[in-house]
Amino acid sequence: MKDFKLYIGIASALMLVYVIAQYNKPNPVNWSTTLYYNDKIPFGTFVLYDRLYDFFPDADVTRTNQSAYSVFSDTTMMPGNYLIIANNLELSKDDYAEMVKYISKGNSVFISVFDWGGMVTDTLKLNQSAEFGKKAVGVNFTNPKLKRAENYTFDKHITDQYFKKFDTTRATVIGQNSLGHANFISYTFGKGKLFLFANPQVFTNYSLLKPASADYAQKALSYLPAGVDNVYWDQYQNHDIPTDESPMRVFFQHAALQWAYYLALASMLLFVVYEIKRRQRIIPVVEPLKNSTLEFVTVVGKVYYEQRDNANIAAKKILYFSEHLRTVFNLKAGVYNQEFITPLANKTGIDLLFAGELVRHINYLLPQKHVTDRELIVLNQLIEKFYIQSGSHGK
Template sequence: MKDFKIYIGIASALLLVYLIAQYNKPNPVNWTNTLYYNDKIPFGTFVLYNQLNDLFPDAGVIRTNQSAYSVFSDTTMMPGNYLIIANNLELNKEDYTAMVKYISAGNSVFISAFDWGGMVTDTLKLNLNNEFGKKSVGVNFSNPKLKRAENYVFDKHLTDQYFKKFDTTRATVIGENSLGHANFISYTFGKGKLFLFANPQVFTNYSLLKPQSADYAEKALSYLPEDAENVYWDQYQNHDIPTDESPMRVFFQHAALQWAYYLALASMLLFVVYEIKRRQRIIPIVEPLKNSTLEFVTVVGRVYYEQRDNANIAAKKILYFSDHLRTAFNLKSAGYNHEFISLLANKTGIDLLFAGELVRHINYLLPQKHITDHELIVLNQLIEKFYIQSGSHGK
């Protein structure tokens, strides 16, 4: 009995140590491109948002959560700099007209996004592309006072995107990459300016915590007037507005539907209680046939896992995914470029923002020779999410 108590004590102590270790284990890094002002993950914009008062010391920082038309048409809106850093930009005709009117009054608007659409691209004739397969694409400024002797170089392909086409008769190129493609342009409207920047990840926490990257971002934002009275941070375009996405929100917004929901639950509970008594004999358990295919897959998976060749696994998953796109959607993936993102979203019915995230992650992994477990897991999660959103399943 005494020995049994000793064993119980040792087991309890080991369990306690395990629970403490699990509780203090660091969480895996979240590499999602949120660009959310309150996110401290690598690709959030917490650092930039909290440094706005240092960049514009005399300005008040104000967040906006309405459409561009509602914001710019508000007669109480004060002069200043307006920042839009978002995954997806979509301004309609009314939004664009109101924004141009605001700029013409002597204000500045700075926009940086991955996917551009709506009146901005149509009116200014914008078309974006990526330097796919290129390594170490540097960027620099056109202004000799800001231009550095050596290009600014960012890892993780943060500066791959550029403006392939734009209205050269109206635009001024103020930044280019090392291949001579414009990534930073400006337009003049009346007394103000519109700045368009093709690389939003430059302003994320991951980038700004490095001295070189922070210097480049600071110079890019230096084109905005430093003595502005206000700095507006747009939440609407990046969908940073918390919303209730519960499927039951419609019921709880109306009293009649809410009571109907409660009555339905009560009726179902009464039915279950009434029918809880078994009406038929116990059905005997029939052992399912042994699935030898599953054992084979398990063995093959264990071999790959033991070799730890993540790059090989990722290449096969991407090849398998490309074959699925070709057979299920007749979608050829000769090149995962910007046009392919829109084509992928239109043909499969998935969200455009998610399509961009999936393609960018594939483009990031393709040239890599060494891939971490986390990067491989993210690839698998994105492909599985694609199957769910598109309503298709891998072969």
């Protein structure tokens, strides 16, 4: 038995150690590329978004969650820099037209995505590729003021993407990799510029936490005007817009359906309340116990009345009266004679003459076999009078 308890103790201790180890085990690193502004995982953009004020110290940072057409066609849209850092880009003809109008007014748009699509690729004749199988593809700037003696290198194939094809007559190459392929180009529209960058992971948390990589990202964003009053961060292209996945979202998006839902809910509630009230088990009514004494007396009286045996009734009344004298006044009323009158009057406190009348009437009725109604009534009256004078009624 002791060995069994020892085994149980050792097993429990090992189980406790295992549970503690599992609880304190670090979570595995999430390497998915979300580019979400609020993600602190390696390939999120929390650091960049949080430090935008370092790049643009005088600007107000605003997140947008509408299509490019809706944003750029809004008359309240202020001048500034517009940033799109996403996994893919899909601009319609109207989106592209409104974006170009915004740029032409002297504003700047910076786009860095993996998958380029829509009117940008069609209009600007853009085609992207990657340096497959190459190791540590370096990148640098073409501007001598920004170019470093040694190329900037990134691990995990962050800078593999480049622009394989683009409209060289309109585009200006401002950055390229170590193989001479352009990864950073710009277009001029009116008074403003459009910047296209092929490596969005350069701006992720993983890259910005390294000094050399952060320096490269800062120089890339330095092409945007620093003295602007507004910086816009696009959430729409990266699908960072919080969406309601509830099945009820359709009802709450339309006022008519919303009111219909509320009415249906209220009706159901009223129905449930009504059904509960109607179908609840009826509490049985418990009738109080009836006092059947009066009924019993009535029945007994009717029996005696129908039999018309007055002598028997008189005998029972005299017997009950005698028992009353014995229990209440301690008088033995075996014989109702002349000698019994004085003790009866003295012990009960009744009038002596009345005592004599009561005793004589009882003494008269005892031997009778036939008693008239009148004689029975007189007996009852005398006994009731006795109870009143002696004050022993009900005792």
